[in-house]
Every structure is written in structure tokens, then in C-alpha cells.
Amino acid sequence: MPLIDDEVAEQLEEQLTVLENEVNLAFFTQEFECESCQTARQFLEEFSKLSNKINLEIYDLKEDSDKAEEYNVDKIPAAVLLDKEKKYSGLRFFGIPAGYEINSFVNALKLVSGGESELDDEIKDTAAKVEKDVHFQVFVTLQCPYCPKAVEATQQLAYENDNITADMLDSSIFNHLAVKYDVSGVPKTIVNETEELVGAQPPEEFLNAIKNL
Amino acid sequence: MGLDFNLKPSQDEETEYKTVDLDPEMTYDVLIIGGGPAGLTAAVYCMRKGVSTALITDEIGGQVTSTTEIENYMGYMYVEGEELVDKFEDQVKQFEIAYQEGKRVKSITDDQINQVTLEDGTTYQAKSIIVAAGKSSRKINCPGEERLTGKGVAYCAICDAPLYADKEVVIVGGGNSAIEAAIDLAKIAKEVTIVQLLDHLTADEILIERLEEYDNVNILYESEVAEIEGENKVENIVVQDTQQNNKQDIAADGIFIEIGWIPNTSFVEGVLQLNDYNEIMVDCKCRTNKEGIFAAGDITNVPFKQIIIASGEGAKAALSACDYVLKS
Numbered sequence A: 001m002p003l004i005d006d007e008v009a010e011q012l013e014e015q016l017t018v019l020e021n022e023v024n025l026a027f028f029t030q031e032f033e034c035e036s037c038q039t040a041r042q043f044l045e046e047f048s049k050l051s052n053k054i055n056l057e058i059y060d061l062k063e064d065s066d067k068a069e070e071y072n073v074d075k076i077p078a079a080v081l082l083d084k085e086k087k088y089s090g091l092r093f094f095g096i097p098a099g100y101e102i103n104s105f106v107n108a109l110k111l112v113s114g115g116e117s118e119l120d121d122e123i124k125d126t127a128a129k130v131e132k133d134v135h136f137q138v139f140v141t142l143q144c145p146y147c148p149k150a151v152e153a154t155q156q157l158a159y160e161n162d163n164i165t166a167d168m169l170d171s172s173i174f175n176h177l178a179v180k181y182d183v184s185g186v187p188k189t190i191v192n193e194t195e196e197l198v199g200a201q202p203p204e205e206f207l208n209a210i211k212n213l
Numbered sequence B: 001m002g003l004d005f006n007l008k009p010s011q012d013e014e015t016e017y018k019t020v021d022l023d024p025e026m027t028y029d030v031l032i033i034g035g036g037p038a039g040l041t042a043a044v045y046c047m048r049k050g051v052s053t054a055l056i057t058d059e060i061g062g063q064v065t066s067t068t069e070i071e072n073y074m075g076y077m078y079v080e081g082e083e084l085v086d087k088f089e090d091q092v093k094q095f096e097i098a099y100q101e102g103k104r105v106k107s108i109t110d111d112q113i114n115q116v117t118l119e120d121g122t123t124y125q126a127k128s129i130i131v132a133a134g135k136s137s138r139k140i141n142c143p144g145e146e147r148l149t150g151k152g153v154a155y156c157a158i159c160d161a162p163l164y165a166d167k168e169v170v171i172v173g174g175g176n177s178a179i180e181a182a183i184d185l186a187k188i189a190k191e192v193t194i195v196q197l198l199d200h201l202t203a204d205e206i207l208i209e210r211l212e213e214y215d216n217v218n219i220l221y222e223s224e225v226a227e228i229e230g231e232n233k234v235e236n237i238v239v240q241d242t243q244q245n246n247k248q249d250i251a252a253d254g255i256f257i258e259i260g261w262i263p264n265t266s267f268v269e270g271v272l273q274l275n276d277y278n279e280i281m282v283d284c285k286c287r288t289n290k291e292g293i294f295a296a297g298d299i300t301n302v303p304f305k306q307i308i309i310a311s312g313e314g315a316k317a318a319l320s321a322c323d324y325v326l327k328s
């Protein structure tokens, strides 16, 4: 049984025709796969067949620890987006980008393939000038219609600057982290462990949070 | 394990967005407040009439964005809220309309030229205004509610329910949305307590029957929430019995508030005439008590709050406003 049914596959295929350059997906799992890792892998295998611009590489968190270290991957399932030259973009998805998150996943791929982000030029400039290392962790649930907005806003900022990393995390799969960060409503974004934003805030607010670091 | 996908349709390649920024120096013929079905429909009608038009909205789509399934909007047997909003958006943004999203209107004044002031202080001017700011979820207005919003106080059950596996939750309300939330949560939470003001539930019978299948649900009738307590997150709910007037504490990790919707009329208070439910009073041409100010959709006293009705009223308000502008 495929995870992506024909109707959705057809729509995705059409949306992915706008990918400009190749995108490389680095997926991390392990030898004895957890249930969500297995689902995530199957999803990505099906997904990557929907466009000849998408290349999928599957890594083992332990055996390919050099790769995991390169992209700072410390938990699975994880999908890291790399550009056509396999340069790390700072955009990552922890969990399975299904439900409403399929939209942020498609948009992230469009960005990394060389698309234009929707950010105002002023915001792009400010984001590009950030010198600190910034880590956005956006906690979502897959049934949340507002959550992709927060994921997309942080990932657009991350795309402008190598110092910025932006992660989507499925709260149901990374429940221990949701508990650790007191996630009791989504989307909730943790910035470098010290700042937090609740709700689908506009990109300006995420930039402000960087200033407070 | 199956997966669901709520894929948004891609923006129609044919429709190029032509929207422009609002200009504080300009006097618009029509300024629309609100980007739900009523405001968006009004925008299309105004642009097609050729009057200069501006639209300011907090979020595009309004309540439709939080609706999963729509089966009563003509032309669609079934459509997801997000998808319908995308179609509305494409239809509006094909025009060179002055468009501002992400800002809230704080006040309006009526005069020969009406003024619309945003929360950030910017003021815009227009010969006529269409107020289409719809409704927002009703708050309890008890201590702790605002402070703990997003920290256990939730208004989107479908979004946040998965975070409450094996936890204790309270649901406030007894209508369809409250009982739907209760069923979703009963599946995964340890214990669900429903706090209902009336002595019975008002949800559809079929939902109540489904709720009764769960044995981790407790219902407190004729009760209301007096306070939400907790330092950095919800820990305790103080529930007051309205008959005996005694209070009890319910330990809870989350509280889902599903007590209906109230009109977003705070920014027109003192300017426009409202009814007892705080809805703007309009006549059959969507005229308010102030000349040049029109209102449409859920924010008005027009009965039955539905997408197709709000859209229809938006069209009517636009045609009335255009008439007014052309005659004055």
C-alpha cells in the first residue's frame, strides 16, 4: 500500500514541476527502524519519485555518524535539505511532513531548489546579516492548519543565512522534547533554548526573537 | 500506518498577483476591513466596478481557515477550508487592489472622509468603509486565561489535542464544537472533564451518543470556570457550581475553550449602532447607522452565519458602497 495515494501524488507531481534545480534529501534512520522512521522512509521514497529533480540518500544515524555530525542530526527520523551542490541549507524536518506539513515541505524544497522566498527585501537583508548561530525548533502537530506558517517563516529566514537553522518537529513523535520545552499549544518555536514564541508569528517576530538572544 | 495529506492547491499559474501597498496619502473610494468571505467578495465586486479599493485584514480567510470540511458552498460538493481560501485569494489578488495583511484595525472615525487607524498607529482614509471583521472565538474572561494561552489554554482542539495523550484536560462548553473536541480528547487523554453552564448539552444527539462510548469523560453541568491557575502552564482549574455556589479544583494540564464566537466589533464601539449581541445593525442594503459605512457577514445582525451568506452580504455591501461613492 503506498502512503501517498494517486490523487495526492498527481497534485504533488504538478506542484514539483516548478523546482528549478536539483534538490538532495539526506534522510537519517537506523538499522532497527522505529515505526515512524520506517513510515518516514517509505514516504520519502515515494515522494522523491514524484520529481526527477529530487535525489534521496538514506543514512544510518550511527554508521554514517560523519554525515550526521555534518548536519548536526541527533535524532530520527530526520530529513535534511541540501541544494544541487549538496550544500547544507539549514532546513530540516524531524518526523514525517504529512498532514498540513506537506505544504511546508514542498515550499522548503522549492526554496532550496533555487526559488524565491516571499520575504520582503528588508527582512531578507536583516536575516542575511545575523552573525550569531540561531536554531529555530518549530513544534507542530500534523492536524494544525496554522503550523506551516511558522515553519515556513523560520525556514525562509534560515535560507538567507548559513548561521540560521530551522527545524520542523512533530510533537507527537518527539514527545519527550515537547515535554522538555513545555509545548502545550502549537505551533511553538524554541529559539536557541532561551527564547520561545507561541503561535504562527510573522517573520518579523522571529527576527525580533533573534535580537533578544 | 496510513498518512493523511492536507495539500494546498498550488497558486494558479495563470493568476499573477497584482496587489499594491496601501498609501496613507490617498483617499480610497472603498476601504474594506476584514479578509474573510464577506470582505474578499466585497473586494472582487469593488475592483470589478472600477472604484479605488483597499483591504486590510489580520489574517486572510477568516473562520474558513479553521474549517476542515465544507459541504454547503455551491459549486463544491466537498472542499477543505484552506482550499476555498486559496481560491478566494487568487480571485482577489488578480486585481491591482491596495492590500494589507497581518495588521489589525484599532479604530474608525466617521466624517466626510472616514479614517481607519491601525494598532500600529498608521491611519488611512476612505470615502466609504465596509466593516467585515467577522467573529472570533469567545473567551471566558477569567483570571489566568490570557496569561496561559498557548501554555495549556487552547482554542484549537484539532491542533493541540495530540499534545495531551495520557493527560488530564478540561473542555468548556456543551455545543457541537465542544463535544467534538471532547471526543477527540477522550480517545487519547487520561481524563476529560466537560464544564457546561446549562443543565444539558446542546450538541447534536449523534455526537452525544458517540461521547457516551468513552468512560473517561465526566460532565459538570450548571458550572463555569472561575479561574485558571498555574505558574508557567495550566495546572488547576477552579470550577464554580452556579446553583450551590461552591467551588472545586480540577487538576488539569490543559483547558480547551469551545464556547462559541463573538463579533469583532470593539473597534467600532461608540461609532456604529450594535444590537444586544454586539452585532452591527444593518438594513437590507448593508447600511449601518452612519452614512458611508457599510457592514457585511458574521459581524452583522443578519441571521445565519454561513460562508455563502457572508459572501452574498459582502457582494451587497460592495454594490451599496459603490453606489454611495458614485452618487456623492
Ligand SMILES: Cc1cc2nc3c(=O)[nH]c(=O)nc-3n(C[C@H](O)[C@H](O)[C@H](O)COP(=O)(O)OP(=O)(O)OC[C@H]3O[C@@H](n4cnc5c(N)ncnc54)[C@H](O)[C@@H]3O)c2cc1C
Residues within 6 Å of the ligand: B033, B034, B035, B036, B037, B038, B039, B056, B057, B058, B059, B060, B061, B062, B063, B064, B066, B067, B068, B069, B070, B071, B072, B073, B103, B104, B105, B106, B132, B133, B134, B135, B136, B264, B267, B296, B297, B298, B299, B305, B306, B307, B308, B310
Ligand atoms: C469551525 C467552523 C466551521 C464552519 N463550517 C462552516 C460550513 O461548513 N459551511 C458554512 O457555510 N459556514 C461554516 N462556518 C461559518 C463561516 O466560516 C462564517 O460564517 C464565515 O467565515 C463568515 O465570514 P466573514 O467574512 O463574515 O467573517 P470571518 O470569516 O470571521 O472573517 C473576518 C476577517 O476579519 C479579520 N479581522 C478581524 N478583526 C480585525 C481587525 N480588527 N482588523 C483587521 N482585520 C480583522 C479576520 O482576520 C478575518 O480574516 C464555520 C465556522 C467555523 C468556526
